[in-house]
Amino acid sequence: MFLTRPSIAASAGQRPFDCHPQTSARSGQHDNRVEHDEETIRSADYLLDIGPAAGQHGGKIVASGTPAEVMNNPDSITGQYLAHKLTIAVPKKRRLGNGKALVIRGARETILKISM
Numbered sequence: 001m002f003l004t005r006p007s008i009a010a011s012a013g014q015r016p017f018d019c020h021p022q023t024s025a026r027s028g029q030h031d032n033r034v035e036h037d038e039e040t041i042r043s044a045d046y047l048l049d050i051g052p053a054a055g056q057h058g059g060k061i062v063a064s065g066t067p068a069e070v071m072n073n074p075d076s077i078t079g080q081y082l083a084h085k086l087t088i089a090v091p092k093k094r095r096l097g098n099g100k101a102l103v104i105r106g107a108r109e110t111i112l113k114i115s116m
Contacts, residue, residue: 049078
C-alpha cells in the first residue's frame with residue numbers, strides 16, 4: 001500500500017483503522033499512503049513495495065500485488081517481514097527515560113492536538 005501520509009502518525013491512542021476510511025477497491029474507496037503498520041498493510045487490497053532501501057538506494061518497485069503475493073516475493077524485504085521470515089527483536093531491557101518530555105503548544109491541526 002502506498003499512502004500519502006503514515007496512519008501510524010495519528011493522534012495518540014488511535015489505531016490506524018481509526019484514522020482513515022476502510023481502503024477497498026471493491027467498495028470504490030481508494031486510499032494511497034506510505035505505511036509501516038503491519039495490520040494496516042495486511043488489510044490492503046494491493047501493495048507496492050518500493051525499495052530496495054531508502055534514499056538513493058531506493059525508488060524502484062521491488063514487489064507489487066496482494067499482501068500474500070508480496071510475502072511470497074523473495075526480493076521484497078517488506079514481504080519477508082510480513083511473512084515473519086525476518087523479525088526485529090524486542091530488547092530484553094529497555095533504556096530508562098531521561099525525565100524530559102516533548103511539549104507542543106498552540107497546535108492548530110487536528111492531528112497535532114495532544115492533551116497532557
